[in-house]
Amino acid sequence: MNMKRISMAVCLFVAACGGEDNEPAAEPLAYEDMSFAERVVFMNDVVMPEMKEIFVAFDPKFETMACTTCHGNGAIDGTYAMPSPQIAPLPPSEEAFLEYIKDPEHMRWAQFMGEQVWPRMADLLQVEKYDPTTAPNGFSCSNCHTHTAE
Ligand code: HEC
Numbered sequence: 369m370n371m372k373r374i375s376m377a378v379c380l381f382v383a384a385c386g387g388e389d390n391e392p393a394a395e396p397l398a399y400e401d402m403s404f405a406e407r408v409v410f411m412n413d414v415v416m417p418e419m420k421e422i423f424v425a426f427d428p429k430f431e432t433m434a435c436t437t438c439h440g441n442g443a444i445d446g447t448y449a450m451p452s453p454q455i456a457p458l459p460p461s462e463e464a465f466l467e468y469i470k471d472p473e474h475m476r477w478a479q480f481m482g483e484q485v486w487p488r489m490a491d492l493l494q495v496e497k498y499d500p501t502t503a504p505n506g507f508s509c510s511n512c513h514t515h516t517a518e
């Protein structure tokens with residue numbers, strides 16, 4: 369089971385997966401071409417402010433959002449490795465995920481993630497969003513979240 373397919377399960381209930389043009393704007397240097405040091409600067413100057421804005425709009429507790437919010441211990445040991453085991457792990461299959469979001473609180477979060485966090489982050493990184501046919505290696509929930517065991 370490809371865990372990235374959870375991103376597709378989200379498409380059953382969010383509007384962000386339609387045919388609209390998500391082509392990232394042309395920018396001088398794309399994340400993928402940056403050195404590690406350039407990525408640190410980009411995260412600090414671009415990703416943090418942009419993502420904090422949407423997280424705070426969802427829940428004011430994110431006023432204290434920091435690198436650790438996404439990177440967990442990776443922001444402390446300096447690796448910034450993703451996905452982060454400190455972000456709540458998601459269920460391991462599409463079926464389990466559909467079960468998981470029957471909890472309205474999980475649904476509320478999954479909707480925020482699917483409509484805002486996932487597409488915004490992919491745009492900022494200038495990478496394609498995961499799609500099983502057109503972008504099987506694309507950016508998905510699983511670039512940030514680990515998954516629980518089956
Ligand atoms: C909203 C979530 C989020 C926040 C907040 C965030 N990052 Fe990131 N960061 C990511 C994602 C996603 C990646 C790319 C992972 C991938 O390539 O799949 C990344 C990648 C990185 C990388 C590159 C890692 C590598 O292996 O090359 C560095 C360095 C980094 N972040 C530093 C930071 C710093 C410093 C901060 C705080 C100023 C920060 N990040 C805040 C989500 C975040």
Ligand code: HEC
Nearest residue numbers: 375378437438455456474477478481482486489508509512
């Ligand atoms: C850029 C990184 C990133 C991406 C991409 C992402 N998430 Fe998240 N997600 C987070 C962070 C960070 C939190 C935890 C916020 C906190 O500290 O409470 C979170 C929290 C959640 C939660 C709440 C979990 C809990 O028990 O508190 C759910 C559910 C969730 N995400 C689902 C998803 C789904 C589904 C996708 C894909 C559509 C997704 N996320 C994509 C970073 C991400």
